[in-house]
Amino acid sequence: MSEWWTYALSDFLLFSPRTYYRLFELYNAAVWPGQVPALALGGALAALPVLRVSWGGRMAAAILAVCWLWVAWGYLYTRYATINWAAEYMAMAFVGQALLLVAIGVLGGRLRFGQRPWVGIAFVLFAVAVQPLIGPLAGRTWAQVELFALAPDPTAVATLGVLLAAQRVRWELFVLPLAWCAVGGATLWTMEAPDAWVLPAAGGLALTVALARAVTGPRSCAAVESRGSPDRG
Structure with a gap:
């Protein structure tokens, strides 16, 4: 038996990169034309902070909750679990994030x-x-792209974006998206994917910005709230 230090991370991977990317290809074909409303939801999330309507925050949270629930069921539990036994636990975590958002x-x-x-x-x-464009640039086919609201990686990053657009840092909503950035990045790194750096970089940058806001912004946020400023969404 070989010593443990002779193993590479790829030796512990439960699936091959080809199987992983093929799973997305089959998934995208199965959910078509779901990509169209998914992109529309993403556009709505980007627009809501600019509109500054009183119900904007509730609407954004509702959209994200639906997306996290769909990814939990439509991808993680139904498909990813066929090649990774841990996906069922990941799906439960995604359901938990959806409940927190609600x-x-x-x-x-x-x-x-x-x-x-x-x-x-x-x-x-x-x-x-x-x-979604980074995958094809890194060697995947266009049929294997990962889209917001359908795949976990861009859904987690978009969620971090909504949270960073918020008036105050809601740490309880940051935990699972940041955790997924670490898990997803580790998976791609183990597969030696060229785009493995994207998720950790996004998570690290989001955490840095949130910490900076938490340190410099509490007094200003409290002052705004004490004046009874209108709900910005």
Whole structure:
């Protein structure tokens, strides 16, 4: 028997990169034309912080909750679990994130957009319009792209964007998207994928921005709320 230090990370992978990418190809074919409303939902998420309507935050939380629920069932539990036994637990985590979004953002109304949501909007636009293009540039076929609302990676990044556009940092909603950035990045890194850096970079940048806001912004946020500013969404 070989010693443990002779193994590479790829030796512990439960599936081959070809199988992993083929799974997305079959999934995209099965859910067509679901990609069209998925892109529309992504566009709505990018627009809501700019509109500054009173119900914008609730609507964004509702959209994200639906997306996390769909990814949990439509991809993780139904498809990814066929090649990775841990996907069932991942699906439960995604359901948990959806419930948090409903409780905090929809029912609680505590996800309100700030006056300077541009960094968050940039994250959302990246997840919806740019991130799906990175896969083909890294060697996948166009049939294997991962789209917001259908695949976990861009859904997690877009969620971070919405949270960064919010008036206050809601750490309870950050945990699972950040965790997925680590898990998804580790999976791609194990497969030696050229785009393995994307998720960890997005998660790290989002965490840095959120920490900076938490350190510099509490007093200003409290002042805004004490003046009874209108709900920005």
